Amino acid sequence: MANVSIPAGAVALEGILELPAKPRGVIVFSHGSGSGRHSPRNRYVAAELAKAGFATLLLDLLTPEEDEDTDNRFDIPLLTERLGDAVRFAERDARTRHLPIGLFGASTGAACALRVAAAMPQAVRAVVSRGGRPDLAGRSALRAVKAPVLLIVGAEDHGVIELNESAREELTGCASELDLVPRATHLFEEPGTLEAVASLAAAWFTRHLPAPKP
DSSP states (O other): OEEEEEEETTEEEEEEEEOOSSOSOEEEEEOOTTOOTTOHHHHHHHHHHHHTTOEEEEEOSSOHHHHTSGGGGGOHHHHHHHHHHHHHHHHHSTTTTTSOEEEEEETTHHHHHHHHHHHOTTTEEEEEEESOOGGGGOHHHHHHOOSOEEEEEETTOTTHHHHHHHHHHHOTTSOEEEEEETTOOTTOOSTTHHHHHHHHHHHHHHHHSOOOOO
């Protein structure tokens, strides 16, 4: 595990890079509003992805000062720009530049992940959304996504299920699936539900990320 500093315009974003032996890809996390690299749920998923052979990059998309303004937590254009900076970091860093890149987005972070996937089709090779709001990416971005997309939603997360179903209909340029986790609500706090998310995500990235460059 290594602490990293990611250039993002006039600021630097703090992140945690986890590198298992012989990683098969690197998964960059796009957190939801008010969440960062210390999110227990995303750290759990990252640990499970590491067990499956993936490097993971957890980061704060906002500086501590920016996070004090709660409006910034819902500024999808700003957060999308920052996530793009993180992807460029993964493309250039000697530890990860040979690895295919996947994105794991949660809540509003899923919209940012899909916007970045639409804007950087050569870099982003697969996307997973957990309890996400892909609809907030916008129709044009959704239709521009080329990377395979997995939308994971709690089966009891009513309202969000319908938003994901509508968003999936707009994902016309890529393979996509919607998976409902039984008994789960929005935060996947029910026993066994977050484990199901991690398993689904690992299987999706294993299936869709190409082999690392030699």
